[in-house]
Ligand code: KIV
């Protein structure tokens with residue numbers, strides 16, 4: 001299948017079509033979502049939460065993101081694969097951002113990077129774009145700043161709405177190929193989508209964005225506990241896996257597995 005490229009996402013916006021994005025952190029998830037027609041796979045730094053068991057995205061490193069990226073790019077034949085620049089890998093300077101992104105592309109094989117932050121990172125976005133590195137901007141609630149933002153909170157309410165629009169415009173003008181918005185009021189996300197030529201992606205941002213993203217374990221019902229309002233579970237994979245593991249354990253303990261048909 002022909003690879004999805006950034007211009008296909010732009011074409012979707014131009015044509016008034018939507019597209020879907022899911023996180024992926026390993027080969028099988030990448031392969032399954034790619035076969036399902038998901039246009040964009042995100043090697044999110046949410047691997048910190050969803051694979052490594054941390055409570056924030058802060059600890060994950062470029063070296064770790066490269067391992068997940070390699071797995072996903074090995075598994076995805078068609079999807080555009082985007083990797084997060086993890087906390088601490090781009091804030092110091094545009095040069096640092098280029099260095100980290102080059103590693104993610106060269107060693108991880110990803111096609112684009114995503115970076116958290118508003119208009120103050122316009123110079124960094126410009127430097128990346130100039131270096132031939134497609135960059136997706138991530139604004140609104142930015143999990144790497146959760147300690148500065150005071151926890152998971154909706155961003156862009158009231159007077160902050162114009163700030164969010166200004167951030168999106170500045171980042172798009174600097175060369176971002178797409179603007180992702182997390183936890184912003186639906187009407188503000190719609191205004192951002194109108195304000196920029198490039199496609200937008202939402203998570204907790206209503207349905208007027210060009211694309212939508214979810215963490216795959218949230219989408220498929222792997223994670224337990226209270227879910228954020230923006231999550232919809234499209235399956236109950238946790239129950240399916242738990243039932244399979246329980247049945248396997250019982251058959252091993254009661255001696256029915258392996259049977260003669262599984263033996264040499
Ligand atoms: O890391 C992540 O999963 C993200 C999202 C936008 C879902 O950045």
Ligand code: NA
Nearest residue numbers: 044045046084
């Ligand atoms: Na992320």
